[in-house]
Amino acid sequence: MSDNLLKLLKGELKRLMKYNILQISFAVALLWIAVIFLIGREQATTFVPLFIFMDAALMTVLYVGANLFYEKQENTLKTLLITPSGYVAVLASKIIAAVYLALQSSVIISLAAFFLFDVQLDFLALYSAVVLIAFAHAALGFSFAIVSRDFNGLIAAVGLYMIFLAFPSIFFAFGLIPERFEAVMLLSPTHASMMLIDASFGKTVALWTVLVSTAYLAALAAGLLLFFIGPKYRENAVRE
Amino acid sequence: MGVPIFSVRDLRFTYRKSRVAAVKGIDFDVVEGEIFGLLGPSGAGKSTTQKILTRLFKTYEGTIEYFGKDLKAYGNAFYEDIGVGFELPVHFSKLTGLENMRFFSELYKKRADIETLLDAVGLLEDKDRPVADYSKGMKMRLNFVRALLNEPRVLFLDEVTNGLDPGNARIIKDLIKDFRARGGTAFLTTHLMNDVEELCDRVAFIREGEIVETASPRELKIKHGRRELRVETFENGETKMHVFPLEGLGENKDFLALLKTASIETMHSGETSLDEIFIKVTGVAGDVR
Ligand SMILES: Nc1ncnc2c1ncn2[C@@H]1O[C@H](COP(=O)(O)OP(=O)(O)OP(=O)(O)O)[C@@H](O)[C@H]1O
Numbered sequence: 001m002s003d004n005l006l007k008l009l010k011g012e013l014k015r016l017m018k019y020n021i022l023q024i025s026f027a028v029a030l031l032w033i034a035v036i037f038l039i040g041r042e043q044a045t046t047f048v049p050l051f052i053f054m055d056a057a058l059m060t061v062l063y064v065g066a067n068l069f070y071e072k073q074e075n076t077l078k079t080l081l082i083t084p085s086g087y088v089a090v091l092a093s094k095i096i097a098a099v100y101l102a103l104q105s106s107v108i109i110s111l112a113a114f115f116l117f118d119v120q121l122d123f124l125a126l127y128s129a130v131v132l133i134a135f136a137h138a139a140l141g142f143s144f145a146i147v148s149r150d151f152n153g154l155i156a157a158v159g160l161y162m163i164f165l166a167f168p169s170i171f172f173a174f175g176l177i178p179e180r181f182e183a184v185m186l187l188s189p190t191h192a193s194m195m196l197i198d199a200s201f202g203k204t205v206a207l208w209t210v211l212v213s214t215a216y217l218a219a220l221a222a223g224l225l226l227f228f229i230g231p232k233y234r235e236n237a238v239r240e
Numbered sequence: 241m242g243v244p245i246f247s248v249r250d251l252r253f254t255y256r257k258s259r260v261a262a263v264k265g266i267d268f269d270v271v272e273g274e275i276f277g278l279l280g281p282s283g284a285g286k287s288t289t290q291k292i293l294t295r296l297f298k299t300y301e302g303t304i305e306y307f308g309k310d311l312k313a314y315g316n317a318f319y320e321d322i323g324v325g326f327e328l329p330v331h332f333s334k335l336t337g338l339e340n341m342r343f344f345s346e347l348y349k350k351r352a353d354i355e356t357l358l359d360a361v362g363l364l365e366d367k368d369r370p371v372a373d374y375s376k377g378m379k380m381r382l383n384f385v386r387a388l389l390n391e392p393r394v395l396f397l398d399e400v401t402n403g404l405d406p407g408n409a410r411i412i413k414d415l416i417k418d419f420r421a422r423g424g425t426a427f428l429t430t431h432l433m434n435d436v437e438e439l440c441d442r443v444a445f446i447r448e449g450e451i452v453e454t455a456s457p458r459e460l461k462i463k464h465g466r467r468e469l470r471v472e473t474f475e476n477g478e479t480k481m482h483v484f485p486l487e488g489l490g491e492n493k494d495f496l497a498l499l500k501t502a503s504i505e506t507m508h509s510g511e512t513s514l515d516e517i518f519i520k521v522t523g524v525a526g527d528v529r
């Protein structure tokens with residue numbers, strides 16, 4: 001099983017390159033850096049966390065969801081089910097690939113932030129946060145793809161997710177939503193993600209917020225995988 | 241009969257959200273070393289049955305035994321044993337044919353030589369082209385190679401010659417016969433009578449989820465076939481068809497009279513074709529090629 005996980009992962013990473021996703025993700029990270037140059041480096045402390053969040057959370061949802069749809073269309077999900085690997089290893093390989101993608105972006109952006117814009121940050125805390133955020137959002141991406149009928153349905157689901165959960169937390173970050181709503185905001189996975197990223201950039205985030213956010217994201221990912229994606233994955237992959 | 245590899249008893253399956261069962265209590269055995277054909281019109285439940293046997297669907301009722309042990313008791317190692325050829329192409333279109341095969345091959349313990357297989361189906365020259373550039377027939381041949389990557393004991397083939405020109409269909413059919421000659425067992429679904437006649441040791445006719453008959457192609461012909469002579473004559477400005485049994489033809493007065501008096505256009509002796517049997521048994525027209 002672990003042997004096949006490595007081979008599946010190798011395949012995933014190879015396809016990330018073949019399908020130019022790795023390259024595009026790299027280019028997007030460079031683009032964010034260019035944007036910060038344009039906005040002005042004094043704004044970097046505000047925007048660097050935001051861009052890292054966008055890559056780790058929103059890009060991951062989109063990538064995982066689109067990947068699932070694409071492979072369903074190509075029937076490769078189905079043919080992987082009739083190999084000795086088992087679907088758990090297939091799911092794991094896809095999640096690890098998505099986390100890797102998010103980590104690559106955050107490393108590029110954070111190094112630029114540190115060396116070019118003098119932004120202070122705790123690298124270890126940031127990368128741990130990115131792993132957790134990407135993991136949770138990969139689970140969300142799988143879930144959205146499973147409930148959507150087609151690719152447009154997926155885009156709609158991600159759109160709704162952004163409007164109801166992501167934008168409020170971005171508004172919150174800019175102070176457009178009053179502080180007293182913070183506890184409610186934490187119910188949003190994006191807000192929990194933002195808090196963890198903010199904390200790694202040394203912004204004042206209460207310890208309980210960090211703990212609750214971490215537990216919430218981990219529980220969300222585990223819950224979705226165990227109770228929704230796990231039971232539905234096979235049926236979804238086989239459905240034509 | 242030999243050792244049953246699959247014993248299927250009272251198998252039933254209903255798709256979620258569907259009100260009627262797709263498979264309604266079928267029984268059959270697939271015996272070691274044979275090519276077993278599941279034959280029936282579109283929508284009869286052939287692919288559904290194959291997906292149940294390959295454990296893609298697990299919510300069936302009834303029992304399936306694989307080598308005498310409940311299929312549900314097997315782990316993922318079951319897949320080391322079987323090769324599955326799907327109805328539709330199953331490849332990463334941006335990877336080349338060879339890259340695709342390498343990726344899947346690595347997931348098995350036993351590994352057939354990929355280039356030998358590609359060569360056998362005439363794809364060796366195209367091995368480094370992305371599958372997106374393959375024609376439909378090339379993709380179906382690659383599907384066949386995919387099914388053989390792990391040197392399976394049991395081969396499942398869903399409409400394997402679908403979309404192939406006669407030359408390539410010939411190649412695939414010969415490879416299936418080679419597979420049997422080396423001791424392999426195959427489960428084949430099709431609605432093409434030619435495939436059945438040439439390949440299958442036994443066929444089960446499935447119709448609306450029920451098996452209506454199981455026999456060898458030869459038994460079917462003997463049971464349903466009629467040996468007869470068809471004579472076309474030209475009378476009063478139109479062509480007329482007369483049919484006579486071959487038995488006792490020499491003493492058949494009507495026939496002898498016809499020979500003397502009529503102007504005969506054509507005369508053919510024939511046994512009932514499997515196509516006619518297909519229509520008779522399933523009540524639906526099969527596809528002829
Ligand atoms: N995913 C599905 N959901 C609901 N019903 C389905 C599904 N797939 C197939 N069916 C139904 O189950 C029945 C059997 O379908 P199946 O695909 O097994 O037929 P088949 O014999 O393979 O036909 P064909 O020769 O066209 O491939 C059909 O009535 C079909 O409409």
Ligand SMILES: [Mg+2]
Nearest residue numbers: 286287327398
């Ligand atoms: Mg079918």
